[in-house]
Amino acid sequence: MRTLPEVKDEIKDRVDLSQIVAKHTKLVKTSTGFKACCPLPGHKEKTPSFNVDARKNLYFCYGCQRGGDVFKFLEEVEGLSFMEALKELAESLSIELPKIGAKDVKASKEQKSKRESGMEALTRSGAYFAYVLKEEKTPGAKEALKYLLNDRGLSQEEIEELHLGFAPESPDMLSRKLKEAGLLDVAEDAGLSRNYSGHNYDFFQDRLMIPIRDRRGRIIAFSGRSLKEVTAKNPKYKNSPENIFFKKKEVLYGLDRAVPLINQSNFVCLVEGFFDQWAFHRRGIPAVAVMGTALTPEHLKELQRFTKKMILVLDADKAGVASTKRSLPLLQEGSWDVRVFSGMQGKDPDEWLKESKLSTEQTFKKLNEAPDGLEWLILRTLDDAKEEQLGRHLTLQRIKGLWNQAADSTHKALLLNPIATFMGLKTEELKEALEQIGEERSYAPAQRFNIKNDDISDRYEPFKDHSVSKNSWDRASEELIVYWIRHWNSLAPEGPEDWMKRLDIFEGSIAFPLVHACFEEFSRTGTLPTTNFVNAFAEQEGVEPLLKQCLYRGLVAPESSDETISRDKALISFRELSYSLRKEKTQVDIARIEQEIRKSSDDMITVSLLQKVQSLKINLENKD
Secondary structure, X not given: OOOHHHHHHHHHHHOOHHHHHOOOXXXXXXXXXXXXXXXXXXXXXXXXXXXXXXXXXEEEEOOOOEEEOHHHHHHHHOOOOHHHHHHHHHHHOOOOOOOOOOOOHHHHXXXXXXXXXXXXXHHHHHHXXXXXXXXXXXXXXXXXXXXXXXXXXXXXXXXXXXOOEEEOOOOOHHHHHHHXXXXXXXXXXXXXXXXXXOEEEEOOOOEEEEEEEOOOOOEEEEEXXXXXXXXXXXXXXXXXXXXXXXXXXXXXXOHHHHHHHHHHHOOEEEEOOHXXXXXXXXOOOOEEEEOOOOOOHHHHHHHOOOOOEEEEOOOOOHHHHHHHHHHHHHHHHOOOEEEEOOOOOOOOHHHHHHHHOOOHHHHHHHHXXXXXXXXXXXXXHHHHHHHOOOOHHHHHXXXXXXXXXXXXXXXXXXHHHHHHHHHOOOHHHHHHHHHHOOOOOOOOOOXXXXXXXXXXXXXXXXXXXXXXXOOHHHHHHHHHHHHXXXXXXXXXXXXXXXXXXXXXXXXXXXXXXXXXXXXXHHHHHOOOOOHHHHHHHHOOOOOOHHHHHHHHHXXXXXXXXXXXXXXXXXXXHHHHHHHHHHHHHHHHHHHHHHHHHHHOOOHHHHHHHHHHHHHHHHHHXXXX
């Protein structure tokens, strides 16, 4: 068995470095190899100083004085680790890597074969969808092509580069083709086909198809856009279900095409939609889009291979503002240079770019002149305070905590000018006021558990004999929120992503109003709301009696309540209770859909509803 260094040497001997470099810059033949404008991160040039030595399979740039072999190039330009580059190059050259450790070789080969077959099924499906759009020109495909060319202004070349396609209005056309290729079993794993009562149905039907590709440009999933009227039964976008190939929290749409532009510009724009990402890329501006989820640590880990500067270019509507606010704490924790661009006059990025008629250079300038994330957040807070008609003192209290989050005294000083301008104050006057004023505090310092004072106990008394929850869903929600309150600090969410999970768990339940209020308080202060916050929330008018009962039950914990329970043990119990709640919610949804199936006389609608039921049942099997 050969050693790893021996395999590395064989790869360096056999690989054609010029082919890999050509993916990132245009090569010109020379007597000893090739020359090009440098594709390495952080170096822009108009006169070629980057050289590839074809005989030695090495590169060197005389402009930025960097060079190396194929492994170094993939590390610098594509952000791969040495082992990632080694595995990828070995696979492309059909070179077997040495086995490490006493692993089950047979199982490893089977797993690799299944994954390769799944990727083949995805690739074939992408080619089939593209063929339908371009060649077959079925009525739906004609409409989709017209929409792309005329309504959205894409060129034929761009449609081909993006590998856009169309899924015909047929229940099983793709499934039959994949069956012929011997790929039907893995097609189910890849979210392309679903089996109902012994028959396979296509997951995507009658939709414009947008392939989702990983950083290496391989198709890992699809998003299907409906061009018909959007209804509850016909959502605008339908994405592949999550599977071994596709996890939304890890995928950034467009990253495969954006990497060379990120390397040139040393920043990336974050947008919300496919068309926005295409519009920016068309202008030569590096951009990626999240896949219907909040920005996650996994997204940032992927991006920081290439840059630590991000410009949030999100829609100016309420949802876009909320999304920006959720993303900022995560970016600040990771010490990102983050800016927020909101100068699109209420339009989405695609519309704004078309109507503004700015040159690429002007667009770059506007984006880079956007306020940093903390400045944007402070100005949004000032806008909110003005709308609420808060006085100067309360307004300063509200922004004091944000101002204190500045990285250093220099950053604090830079923030003073826009704040002073907004408030009509002199900079020195504002600085003095901020240094003297205390931060806004809505609630008293936290008490932990077992709040035994008579005040709360008396208020709990009227709810002791309250009628029990009407259904098992409410009962599961009640038990979960009571348990969380009794172990408040042990179950504290550890960041925005954890809060999103809490909101998902409680959505639609009686406890959701409290969880949402706690999340808003966390978003404003950056810290976990206290049990006193829960007490104050319970005192508000309009809180449902059943929810009040839950809150007081949690606050007035029984003597047997274990206050010293470890976080790990508390989380295990919390997850079990969460699963019970999710199970109840899912069963309600399944019962509702099954009722719709009984009423439906349309076979296609029935198939679609059966798909939803199957998806819900699969989701229920996941207890995480």
